[in-house]
Amino acid sequence: MCLQILLVLVALTSLRPAIAQKESHCETSCGSVTINYPFGSGKDCYYSPDFLVTCNRSLDVPTPFYQNTDLPITNMYRNTSEIEVMVYVAKDCYDNFGKRIYDESFDTYYSMTLTNFRISTKNRLVAIGCDTFAAINGTIGNESVSTGCSSTCGGNSHIKNGSCSGVGCCQVAIPKGMSSYDFSLTSFNNHTNISDFNPCSYALVVHEEKFNFSSNYLFDFRTTEMRPMLLEWAIGNETCDIARKDTEKFLCKGHSECDRSYEGPGYRCRCSEGYEGNPYIASNCTNINECEQNIHGCIDQANCIDKEGTYMCSCKKGYSGDGRKDGTGCTFDKSLVVEISICTSVSVIVLLILKLMGCLKVADAWLRFLVTQSFDHANIYELSS
Ligand SMILES: *[C@@H]1O[C@H](CO)[C@@H](O)[C@H](O)[C@H]1NC(C)=O
Ligand SMILES: *[C@@H]1O[C@H](CO)[C@@H](O)[C@H](O)[C@H]1NC(C)=O
Ligand SMILES: *[C@@H]1O[C@H](CO)[C@@H](O)[C@H](O)[C@H]1NC(C)=O
Ligand SMILES: *[C@@H]1O[C@H](CO)[C@@H](O)[C@H](O)[C@H]1NC(C)=O
Numbered sequence: 145m146c147l148q149i150l151l152v153l154v155a156l157t158s159l160r161p162a163i164a165q166k167e168s169h170c171e172t173s174c175g176s177v178t179i180n181y182p183f184g185s186g187k188d189c190y191y192s193p194d195f196l197v198t199c200n201r202s203l204d205v206p207t208p209f210y211q212n213t214d215l216p217i218t219n220m221y222r223n224t225s226e227i228e229v230m231v232y233v234a235k236d237c238y239d240n241f242g243k244r245i246y247d248e249s250f251d252t253y254y255s256m257t258l259t260n261f262r263i264s265t266k267n268r269l270v271a272i273g274c275d276t277f278a279a280i281n282g283t284i285g286n287e288s289v290s291t292g293c294s295s296t297c298g299g300n301s302h303i304k305n306g307s308c309s310g311v312g313c314c315q316v317a318i319p320k321g322m323s324s325y326d327f328s329l330t331s332f333n334n335h336t337n338i339s340d341f342n343p344c345s346y347a348l349v350v351h352e353e354k355f356n357f358s359s360n361y362l363f364d365f366r367t368t369e370m371r372p373m374l375l376e377w378a379i380g381n382e383t384c385d386i387a388r389k390d391t392e393k394f395l396c397k398g399h400s401e402c403d404r405s406y407e408g409p410g411y412r413c414r415c416s417e418g419y420e421g422n423p424y425i426a427s428n429c430t431n432i433n434e435c436e437q438n439i440h441g442c443i444d445q446a447n448c449i450d451k452e453g454t455y456m457c458s459c460k461k462g463y464s465g466d467g468r469k470d471g472t473g474c475t476f477d478k479s480l481v482v483e484i485s486i487c488t489s490v491s492v493i494v495l496l497i498l499k500l501m502g503c504l505k506v507a508d509a510w511l512r513f514l515v516t517q518s519f520d521h522a523n524i525y526e527l528s529s
């Protein structure tokens with residue numbers, strides 16, 4: 145009655161890091177998936193066996209596989225240190241007489257090998273069925289934990305699409321830091337009396353954003369399709385401070401720093417503020433040109449000037465301030481305004497006096513002199529014409 149799906153994530157004890165960084169022969173993509181160090185495909189291309197990606201190019205669409213398994217990788221997110229792999233669904237089916245139906249996808253044993261990986265808390269254990277109990281147990285560090293959920297229903301009238309909340313479908317959060325688990329699927333009454341609309345129970349660990357329950361799943365949840373699960377990773381099992389002592393092996397080099405906000409186990413690199421690139425490859429974090437990419441905080445009245453690792457805002461002539469949206473911005477230079485207005489008023493007064501005195505020629509000369517000065521003379525022009 146109890147279908148055991150084992151997913152054993154055995155800790156690898158031998159960790160031989162490829163100290164040689166990404167070599168030129170290394171593949172950078174497989175199908176539509178971009179492969180970045182510490183992941184790699186081929187000799188000397190990956191950091192440790194955990195990060196091996198096997199690309200099968202003889203398939204219609206070249207497909208990357210997680211390590212040496214048959215689990216395809218569908219996404220790799222470097223910024224969140226996550227990869228999405230497709231995994232199998234557990235299944236437990238009965239006929240109208242309560243007799244278990246065995247098929248090829250029944251009672252399968254899966255195994256994965258992880259040291260640097262954890263099951264992301266963005267996953268859920270989901271159980272589908274009206275006579276269903278699913279439990280997951282696993283380990284966090286060296287301690288075991290377990291949780292689960294059950295769903296029973298005598299009919300299908302209260303099943304709602306999009307709602308996995310206990311009727312026909314239940315779900316439970318995955319504890320943080322799980323590095324190994326197995327899950328089991330149990331039926332209480334062999335789906336007796338409900339097999340017309342729900343002959344099977346299903347259980348899966350799935351990325352919560354990519355699962356939306358449908359009432360159709362009770363009758364047929366296509367288990368030939370694999371479902372996406374998120375794994376998160378870090379390098380090794382040591383903290384930043386301990387890992388950095390091995391300068392040769394330590395990966396955060398150049399404008400790359402060890403991410404202290406990550407609590408481990410292991411460490412993660414990230415490019416320093418103002419730099420972008422692959423923080424796990426030496427010298428790959430390069431300056432971001434905030435001005436060119438238009439991601440700076442300068443106000444429109446300021447010029448943006450790119451600097452190594454940062455940028456500066458410079459107010460245009462006649463304005464002062466730091467030019468920043470979150471700073472003082474740019475304001476008219478008061479001393480300059482006062483200077484110009486005093487000069488202008490003095491000039492206008494002189495001009496008027498000269499005109500009144502009938503010295504038109506001298507006034508004209510004075511005006512021409514003013515025009516050659518670097519002030520704004522529009523008002524003087526208007527006045528004289
Ligand atoms: C950390 O990794 C090393 C090498 O892979 C291993 O020998 C050691 O037992 C690990 N330590 C812990 C606390 O898991
Ligand atoms: C690639 O896929 C084909 C077709 O499924 C299979 O026959 C072959 O063994 C695979 N190659 C590798 C290296 O896994
Ligand atoms: C990570 O990158 C993806 C695109 O590749 C983006 O959608 C996502 O918001 C980013 N997440 C973070 C936390 O930066
Ligand atoms: C359920 O099925 C199993 C295996 O087919 C059988 O051993 C068990 O007696 C059945 N239980 C009920 C309540 O029908």
Ligand SMILES: *[C@@H]1O[C@H](CO)[C@@H](O)[C@H](O)[C@H]1NC(C)=O
Nearest residue numbers: 281282283288289324325326
């Ligand atoms: C899960 O629980 C079962 C039964 O209690 C036990 O046999 C198994 O060893 C546990 N697995 C893990 C990984 O703790």
Ligand SMILES: *[C@@H]1O[C@H](CO)[C@@H](O)[C@H](O)[C@H]1NC(C)=O
Nearest residue numbers: 283284285286287288381409
């Ligand atoms: C689990 O590991 C901690 C340190 O990480 C240790 O203190 C504890 O004794 C270990 N427990 C067992 C049961 O091995």
Ligand SMILES: *[C@@H]1O[C@H](CO)[C@@H](O)[C@H](O)[C@H]1NC(C)=O
Nearest residue numbers: 303304305306357358359360
């Ligand atoms: C749920 O949606 C499917 C189509 O996606 C539809 O066939 C089914 O009738 C819907 N079920 C309910 C209870 O609305």
Ligand SMILES: *[C@@H]1O[C@H](CO)[C@@H](O)[C@H](O)[C@H]1NC(C)=O
Nearest residue numbers: 305306307353355356357358
């Ligand atoms: C899930 O499906 C239901 C109906 O089938 C839909 O209304 C809902 O928006 C979907 N939710 C997500 C997150 O896709």
Ligand SMILES: *[C@@H]1O[C@H](CO)[C@@H](O)[C@H](O)[C@H]1NC(C)=O
Nearest residue numbers: 298332333334335336337338
């Ligand atoms: C199935 O239905 C029959 C007839 O209504 C009833 O006697 C029996 O108790 C039901 N079995 C279960 C497990 O609900």
Ligand SMILES: *[C@@H]1O[C@H](CO)[C@@H](O)[C@H](O)[C@H]1NC(C)=O
Nearest residue numbers: 180181421422425427428430
């Ligand atoms: C950074 O690494 C990528 C491959 O991951 C490569 O394409 C790029 O040229 C490298 N950039 C620098 C500046 O080394």
